[in-house]
Amino acid sequence: xxxxxxxxxxFFSFSFFAFGQDGHDDHSNDGNHEGGAYIETIGECHxxxxxxxxxxxxxxxxxxxxxQNVYSIGPLQIPLPCIxxxxxxxxxxxFSSSKFHADYHGNGEYAYNQYVLFEGSVRRVQDPSxxxxxxxxxxxxxxxxxxxxxxxKDKFQIFVCYDGxxxxxxxxxxxxxxxxxxxxxSFTDFSLTKNVVTMLIIFIFLAWLFTKIAKMYKQRxxxxxxxxxxxxxxxxxxxxxxxxxxxxxxxxxxFLPLLMALFFFILALNLxxxxxxxxxxxxxxxLSFTLVIAVIAFIITNINGNxxxxxxIFSMPGIPGWVKVIVTPVEIMGMFIKPLTLMLRxxxxxxxxxxxxxxxxxLIFIFGQNGANPGAAWGTTIGSxxxxxxxxxxxxxxxxxxxxxxxxxxxxxIGAATEEAHDH
Amino acid sequence: MLFLLDFSPIKPDLGLILWSTIIFLxxxxxxxxxxxxxxxxxxxxxxSDIQDALDEAKKAxxxxxxxxxxxxxxxxxxxxxxxxxxxxxKEIKEGIITEARVKAKEDAKKIVIDAKEQIENQKMAAxxxxxxxxxxxxxxxxxxxxxxxxxxxxxxxxxxxxxVKDIKLN
Numbered sequence: 183x184x185x186x187x188x189x190x191x192x193f194f195s196f197s198f199f200a201f202g203q204d205g206h207d208d209h210s211n212d213g214n215h216e217g218g219a220y221i222e223t224i225g226e227c228h229x230x231x232x233x234x235x236x237x238x239x240x241x242x243x244x245x246x247x248x249x250q251n252v253y254s255i256g257p258l259q260i261p262l263p264c265i266x267x268x269x270x271x272x273x274x275x276x277f278s279s280s281k282f283h284a285d286y287h288g289n290g291e292y293a294y295n296q297y298v299l300f301e302g303s304v305r306r307v308q309d310p311s312x313x314x315x316x317x318x319x320x321x322x323x324x325x326x327x328x329x330x331x332x333x334x335k336d337k338f339q340i341f342v343c344y345d346g347x348x349x350x351x352x353x354x355x356x357x358x359x360x361x362x363x364x365x366x367x368s369f370t371d372f373s374l375t376k377n378v379v380t381m382l383i384i385f386i387f388l389a390w391l392f393t394k395i396a397k398m399y400k401q402r403x404x405x406x407x408x409x410x411x412x413x414x415x416x417x418x419x420x421x422x423x424x425x426x427x428x429x430x431x432x433x434x435x436x437f438l439p440l441l442m443a444l445f446f447f448i449l450a451l452n453l454x455x456x457x458x459x460x461x462x463x464x465x466x467x468x469l470s471f472t473l474v475i476a477v478i479a480f481i482i483t484n485i486n487g488n489x490x491x492x493x494x495i496f497s498m499p500g501i502p503g504w505v506k507v508i509v510t511p512v513e514i515m516g517m518f519i520k521p522l523t524l525m526l527r528x529x530x531x532x533x534x535x536x537x538x539x540x541x542x543x544x545l546i547f548i549f550g551q552n553g554a555n556p557g558a559a560w561g562t563t564i565g566s567x568x569x570x571x572x573x574x575x576x577x578x579x580x581x582x583x584x585x586x587x588x589x590x591x592x593x594x595x596i597g598a599a600t601e602e603a604h605d606h
Numbered sequence: 607m608l609f610l611l612d613f614s615p616i617k618p619d620l621g622l623i624l625w626s627t628i629i630f631l632x633x634x635x636x637x638x639x640x641x642x643x644x645x646x647x648x649x650x651x652x653x654s655d656i657q658d659a660l661d662e663a664k665k666a667x668x669x670x671x672x673x674x675x676x677x678x679x680x681x682x683x684x685x686x687x688x689x690x691x692x693x694x695x696k697e698i699k700e701g702i703i704t705e706a707r708v709k710a711k712e713d714a715k716k717i718v719i720d721a722k723e724q725i726e727n728q729k730m731a732a733x734x735x736x737x738x739x740x741x742x743x744x745x746x747x748x749x750x751x752x753x754x755x756x757x758x759x760x761x762x763x764x765x766x767x768x769x770v771k772d773i774k775l776n
Contacts, residue, residue: 248614249622265621303614326612338612356617364617372621381629388633392641399648404655418645438646439638447633468615470622474630533615 222322225346230327235554237547243540245288247464247533249377250302251279252288255461259284262379264304265372266297269355272369279304279373281316289324293317297369298342298351300324302376305340305351306369312349319344324351338363377471380463384450392446421445425590429597437596440482444475445589452532452581456574466584467532469525476525479592484517487599520595524588531584535577542570744773 219233232238253260261280268275275295282290282299290299295314296307305324323343328336340351354371356364374382391410398411407415426434426441451465465471493499495513498506545566550559748766 244613248612249619301612353612354619354621356619357623358617362613362616370620372624374625375622377622378625378629381626385629385633389637389641392637392645396641396644396648399645403648404652415649419649422646422649435646439642440634442642443630443634443638447630464615468619468622469617470619471626473618474623474626478627478630478634529615 224343227323227341227343227346227348228327229322229325229343231322235552237544237552239541239544239548242544243537245301246462246540247467247536248301248303249375249464249468249470250288251282251299251304251371251373251375252284252302253376253379253461254288254302255459257286259286259288262376263374264297265374266304266306267370267372268306269366269368269370285321289322291319291321291323293319293342293344298324298340300326300340300351303354304371304373305342305353306367307342307349307351308368309349312344317344376461376463377465377468380451380454380461380465381471384447384454384465388446388450418442421589425586425593429590429593430600431597433600437482437593440478441589441593444479444592445585448475448528448588449581449585452585453578455532455536456577456581462536464532464536466528467536469529472525472529475528475588476521479524479595480518480521483520483592483595483599486596488602490601491599520591524591528584528588531580535573535580539570539573539577542566542573545569740773744770 219236220231222229222231251262251264253262261278261284264275264277264279264281266275267273275297277294279299281292281294282297282304283292284290284299284302288299288302293307293312294316296310296312298305298307298319319342324340325343326338326340329339331337340353341348342351343349352367352369353364354369355366356362358364391414395411395414398407398409402408402411406412421441422434422438425445426438430437448466451463451471454460455463455465455467495517496510498509498513501509543566546559546562547553549562550556553559748770752763752766
């Protein structure tokens with residue numbers, strides 16, 4: 183416990199140091215300015231610089247929980263493989279994100295084959311006349327600013343300043359159809375991003391762990407469990423006896439691998455995302471991931487649904503015809519709402535937890551006026567550290583609870599779909 | 607303003623969806639087959655083994671109890687038999703002793719009677735012998751007396767004869 187506490191304290195003092203560095207960098211780069219937000223003009227480029235004395239907690243939090251094409255651990259920017267598919271005949275390209283020479287913020291100082299890196303994420307220059315190959319841009323030449331759109335809300339657009347000109351950039355394609363400000367653009371990112379790499383690490387780790395445990399069960403047949411086997415067994419039995427058996431009845435064995443995979447994969451990702459100093463991967467707090475597992479749960483539920491289940495949806499027995507007119511649409515909606523809630527619950531809980539921690543740490547910079555008031559910063563550090571420790575403890579609990587909730591709800595949906603008919 | 611900040615985790619990203627699907631399905635398929643299944647089977651087997659062992663122990667205990675009851679019954683029976691045998695033996699013993707005592711008494715009586723008879727017989731024989739001896743002696747004496755007397759006195763001789771006649775053998 184004491185060890186855990188000291189690790190936490192280390193982590194927060196490190197975070198403080200890291201944020202402090204942040205401010206320092208900004209000062210040294212813009213030495214001729216006495217603070218305050220300003221616009222740097224190079225040729226036709228108007229590059230906005232943030233006020234170094236103003237800390238933007240929302241932006242910091244969003245930056246920390248987003249998926250990126252670099253894996254940043256502290257000041258380290260570990261390059262990851264980029265696999266980019268350019269629409270309109272540009273084709274597939276593969277290269278390392280080290281080509282962008284990302285700075286501390288994850289902004290690329292180089293462009294490569296019309297791709298640039300903004301806040302750790304790849305963007306593509308819209309204009310096809312932008313030169314190909316590696317191009318040196320310089321520091322803070324990829325930037326975002328709000329642009330006016332005729333008859334609509336302002337849009338946050340990424341630009342790259344090259345050769346005294348401002349080139350607009352596209353974000354990668356997303357499937358939200360513009361609902362959350364995304365949509366299909368000129369390219370799709372199939373890279374092994376931070377989240378993908380995290381999933382691979384977890385996959386390999388869990389594969390190693392469970393193969394080892396399975397081997398122990400084989401070798402030590404008829405003996406009491408020991409070591410890691412004894413550590414995992416109660417958890418395994420808990421899911422088996424409290425989740426699979428009560429909800430799935432005699433069919434529990436068929437669905438057990440899915441439930442175990444869901445539980446342990448979500449749990450491991452939740453926990454991995456909370457390890458300090460490890461980049462804070464936010465896989466289970468990313469809608470893309472929760473969407474995938476929710477869709478899998480939806481598919482498994484419905485392909486295993488029996489006649490009884492479908493009858494309950496389309497023609498609920500025992501109620502008059504005119505009520506069915508109301509009940510059937512509700513039941514059909516329920517079919518889709520169930521996986522939707524699965525997806526949003528996990529996403530919301532994990533994302534919120536990560537954001538709260540970032541913002542608690544961010545309080546230090548808000549009250550310390552981003553380094554201008556060290557006294558207030560140190561004072562806030564104490565309160566903020568305590569709050570963050572409390573939050574991390576809750577997050578630890580949430581990691582287990584959410585993995586368990588996802589698993590038990592999936593089991594209950596499958597159980598309801600495969601339940602045998604009974605008398606009303 | 608919210609979306610101007612580029613809240614990317616909420617945007618379903620094709621690449622991430624693809625990789626998540628591949629990795630999760632692989633995890634489910636591979637680990638489900640090689641680890642979760644075998645672990646489940648091993649646990650199930652162990653559970654049934656433990657249940658079997660418990661059932662067997664229960665059965666053995668039941669058998670033990672039965673055996674014990676049987677033993678006790680046997681013991682009780684044996685005890686009863688022993689008591690019976692002892693009682694019989696005692697009776698027999700007493701019978702033998704009584705019989706022996708009676709027989710000994712009878713034998714003793716018989717011996718005494720025999721002895722008395724023999725003594726009587728001996729006594730009679732002795733008497734007869736004494737009578738005979740006394741008679742012979744008296745005859746001899748008388749012969750001598752008579753021889754001497756007869757030489758002179760016929761009346762004496764007659765008297766002696768009467769005397770001899772008077773000697774009665776009781």
